[in-house]
Amino acid sequence: MKQNILFVMPSLSAGGGEKSLVNLLTQIDYELYDVELFLFKREGLFLNMLPEEVQVLDFPKEYKIFSKGLFTSFITFMKERQFSLAFYRIMFTVKSRLIKDNKNAEQQTWKYLNMYFNTTHKEYDVAIGFLEKTSIYYVVDRIKSTKKIGWIHTNYSNSGMNKDIDHPYYEKLDRIVTVSQECAKSISEIFPDFKDKVDVIFNIVSPKIIDKLSKENMDMVMDDKFVNIVTMGRLSYEKGIDMAVNACDLLVKNGFNIKWYVLGEGDEKENLEELIKKKKLGNNFFLLGLKENPYPYIKNADIYVQPSRYEGKSIAIDEAKILKKPIVVTNYNSAKDQIANRVTGIIEELNATSVAEGIQLLIENEEIRKRLINNLHAEQLGTEGEIEKLYDLIRR
Missing domain, CATH: 3.40.50.2000 (Glycogen Phosphorylase B;)
Structure with a gap:
């Protein structure tokens, strides 16, 4: 019986992590695994390079409204009497604009973005947040899965990310994958209590x-x-x-x-x-x-x-x-x-x-x-x- 794997990624724009995911998906044996992919933005240069076996999931209604921009989404939520979602939409925008560091902004605004998703009904064998921050947070908070894996493509020591925000999420992961020995060393030093669940998988290139x-x-x-x-x-x-x-x-x-x-x-x-x-x-x-x-x-x-x-x-x-x-x-x-x-x-x-x-x-x-x-x-x-x-x- 095939195992079900879910990958989560912000988008398939032209970046190293995005290219790494597409390369990995071209190597998977689809006779053994059913693969689904959730993208926060269904866009990017690599989108048309996905293997045909990969099912790209649709957005929930609330997130579709959120994605239309502040004014349109706020008005829509108010008309539908979803006042809390209208409030979170404003808070997401305010926080995003006030926090000048994009990395910290993504970390600190997740608590608002999280409100536009429900926990999935389907339970996966494995769920993989294939990029640091939002992808991992989504897997931990919203996905039912027997095993959860977070994939980190950067050297955490130089990333500017807030370890206090990441720690409770990394604690709930079964494995933490990174892309080099130096990156693994960095994660093990910053999160010593998780060093035994850190693995290195090099980026796949053909x-x-x-x-x-x-x-x-x-x-x-x-x-x-x-x-x-x-x-x-x-x-x-x-x-x-x-x-x-x-x-x-x-x-x-x-x-x-x-x-x-x-x-x-x-x-x-x-x-x-x-x-x-x-x-x-x-x-x-x-x-x-x-x-x-x-x-x-x-x-x-x-x-x-x-x-x-x-x-x-x-x-x-x-x-x-x-x-x-x-x-x-x-x-x-x-x-x-x-x-x-x-x-x-x-x-x-x-x-x-x-x-x-x-x-x-x-x-x-x-x-x-x-x-x-x-x-x-x-x-x-x-x-x-x-x-x-x-x-x-x-x-x-």
């Missing part, structure tokens, strides 16, 4: 799929008269795109012909556009937005750069390794989980000068470039087998 997709056409041609650099990630503080702009500025001033392309969207876009304009890099640094298939851009680049301030375990770096690109990364906590310095990539310090120096080294030193590429060819990069770890957790 070299076969990535190689195939990388051969598709892209909507531009990279100029081989320039050094073409690609970075993939949200336009947010933690991804360090501002450092990339400043590193590009240093390289251009030192006489290098650089075209640097960033694939992603985010809250920092306007600030980054201003910085690009201020540095007069309009012909050198380009924010291309989200790309449903980023792999041709990485494949055709000369260098891949990940200038993050912190990461859990970067899927983008694994993908750049699969495409055999010379890589420069910053020395965030989990960088060494993926890159061996001067062996499979270059690890530089967390500042624009160091990032520029790492790129310059790769531009000027052909021997190092070739060595990195040859070492990547020799490395076993596929992680499809990680799905067996999930099966093991389900069976325990």
